[in-house]
Amino acid sequence: xxxxxxxxxxxxxxxxxxxxxxxxxxxxxxxxxxxxxxxxxxxxxxxxxxxxxxxxxxxxxxxxxxxxxxxxxxxxxxxxxxxxxxxxxxxxxxxxxxxxxxxxxxxxxxxxxxxxxxxxxxxxxxxxxxxxxxxxxxxxxxxxxxxxxxxxxxxxxxxxxxxxxxxxxxxxxxxxxxxxxxxxxxxxxxxxxxxxxxxxxxxxxxxxxxxxxxxxxxxxxxxxxxxxxxxxxxxxxxxxxxxxxxxxxxxxxxxxxxxxxxxxxxxxxxxxxxxxxxxxxxxxxxxxxxxxxxxxx
Numbered sequence: 001x002x003x004x005x006x007x008x009x010x011x012x013x014x015x016x017x018x019x020x021x022x023x024x025x026x027x028x029x030x031x032x033x034x035x036x037x038x039x040x041x042x043x044x045x046x047x048x049x050x051x052x053x054x055x056x057x058x059x060x061x062x063x064x065x066x067x068x069x070x071x072x073x074x075x076x077x078x079x080x081x082x083x084x085x086x087x088x089x090x091x092x093x094x095x096x097x098x099x100x101x102x103x104x105x106x107x108x109x110x111x112x113x114x115x116x117x118x119x120x121x122x123x124x125x126x127x128x129x130x131x132x133x134x135x136x137x138x139x140x141x142x143x144x145x146x147x148x149x150x151x152x153x154x155x156x157x158x159x160x161x162x163x164x165x166x167x168x169x170x171x172x173x174x175x176x177x178x179x180x181x182x183x184x185x186x187x188x189x190x191x192x193x194x195x196x197x198x199x200x201x202x203x204x205x206x207x208x209x210x211x212x213x214x215x216x217x218x219x220x221x222x223x224x225x226x227x228x229x230x231x232x233x234x235x236x237x238x239x240x241x242x243x244x245x246x247x248x249x250x251x252x253x254x255x256x257x258x259x260x261x262x263x264x265x266x267x268x269x270x271x272x273x274x275x276x277x278x279x280x281x282x283x284x285x286x287x288x289x290x291x292x293x294x295x296x297x
Contacts, residue, residue, distance in 0.1 A: 033127075057125060063108075070156065072157055073160055076169060077123075083122070109288060131214070132214060138171040156180070158181055160291040167192075171222045182236045182291065187247070188248055196211060223256050237265060238267070240282065240290065241282075245279050248280060272284075
């Protein structure tokens with residue numbers, strides 16, 4: 001009788017744990033929250049990182065187990081300025097289950113493991129997305145890549161970023177990483193103060209000297225830190241955009257490409273079809289296709 005009672009308790013606890021896990025999978029991920037190590041406990045989707053100027057909980061979403069994978073694509077979303085002003089429950093796809101499904105779909109298309117890494121302040125990562133493109137954002141993500149590689153025994157990364165995510169990718173390169181096989185930057189935001197000035201001018205808004213589109217001074221601009229990018233044999237750098245991009249001016253993407261060339265790198269600049277009228281979102285999944293091709297080489 002005692003054995004039966006114990007077994008019943010075990011079954012009940014297991015059921016409760018499964019229910020909790022299912023609930024966690026479908027609960028809205030929090031946005032713009034402070035770093036809290038006590039809540040950064042998800043063993044397959046959270047990394048507690050400490051770096052020189054701070055600490056953070058960075059969430060990631062794996063489409064397939066990346067354990068001992070020779071190459072993993074890590075993707076960074078673009079800015080989520082509209083979403084961050086909504087209640088977490090009102091943000092589309094803002095659950096662990098939804099992000100894992102997205103990563104799994106990308107993994108199937110790419111044919112290699114894809115991990116989506118959430119930028120600070122978004123999709124459960126601690127931090128303030130309103131403070132994006134400050135050095136703190138990139139240092140946190142750089143530390144998260146280190147911990148992700150150690151946790152799973154990953155060989156190399158292919159970094160993929162769109163728009164603000166392309167800025168992340170470029171910034172991570174400038175921090176001296178040598179484990180990046182390939183970097184794919186689509187519709188990237190570069191020359192951040194000049195970009196802000198161009199956008200304000202196009203909208204008839206007053207100039208704000210020295211400030212980026214967030215209204216912040218001293219953004220971490222990858223173009224000003226190109227000397228930190230290591231020359232790695234065989235590494236490929238792709239800058240992909242549309243000449244009519246209304247959000248990330250193509251001339252500034254070209255400027256970053258030219259700066260890379262002057263520094264002795266061998267980047268590729270590719271013009272791609274885009275969705276009008278903004279011509280910022282590129283067609284034909286070109287970013288993921290390029291990253292997948294590089295990962296398989």
